[in-house]
Amino acid sequence: MGRRRAGLNFRRQRKKINLPLVREVLSWIVEIVVVIGLAYVLVSFFGIRTNVVGQAMEQTLENDDDILVNKFAYIISKPKQGDVIVFLPNGNKKSHYYVRRVVAVPGDTVQIKDGALYVNDELYKESTDVASMEDAGIASDAIKLEKDEYFVLGDNRNNSEDSRYANIGNVKRDYIIGKAWFRFSGFGSFGTIK
Template sequence: MARHRRERGIFRELLGWLVYILIIIGLTYLIITYVGQRTRVSGQSMETTLSDGDNLIVDKLTYHFKDPERFDIIVFPYKYEENTYYIKRIIGMPGETIQIMGGYVYINGQQLTSDIYGAEVMQSAGIAAEPITLGPDEYFVLGDNRNHSTDSREPNVGVLHREDLLGRAWVRIYPFDKIGVIRHE
């Protein structure tokens, strides 16, 4: 009788652990699917803000409750390659007219002087050499390392629609000496 009781206790303990593990797996799935996603920066297009090899958590929830803002660092899927994501900074907002002249961004005919992220004059205006008027749900994005970035200036990226935005870069989790919340100003 004591042996039977002890076996039931062990079985109950194992069942409890199994339920606990299944709950953790379920919560992890929900968080990764609906709240956040880990991504890795590949390349130098966001230098000096983000570096090649940085690992980030992308906040997939915020844009369900508020609109993206200028200078947000966003992640979006690259249309022409499965499981490839780009990370760029929002520069142009819905309804604005964007043009790059003399290596600088102009919004509605005025130079964007508050853009402290592009550290150098752009060598190529790409498709933004001509004015681009954004629709009600369109965004124009640039990498911080403007002369080494494939972004909205390129026809294969172009302007993004709100539905294209996977989420907002939120936290750098690697390298360990740079762990922290990513600033969006």
């Protein structure tokens, strides 16, 4: 009769691998890697993050607000009146990004008379509350936009460097980076840009 002796046992016992648990862990790792990869591709190719410089877009956007820019939006469509766009002035890659609102699109005629904006000889209906413009700049005379040009203004009209000034002028389609679509700054201050 074989009795088991008490004491030390130096025989090696094989540990059983829990295959369902290993599969579950590997599944989670693969999902995390795929999500991180997809997020990287989306941000790299379809969007960028930048910040607002200056008070030109105040009440809509404040100085130093962080914004997300949808670079893909204007690949499938064109900028339209009321869009808040991000662009490089005159295509200058060394400049910071400018954030302004499109008020006129290709083919439109723009003029500023008595502090008010006229597009195609009609008073422009503002989407935000803006002050009367003190300086019409180059738009004191009627400007006809070419097929790839956009006229942009800051929402803070009397504190904005925009298409009224020769150093910015009409913004060519090639200089537009994308559409500003989401802002966030500080705690609880975030949302889509209108």
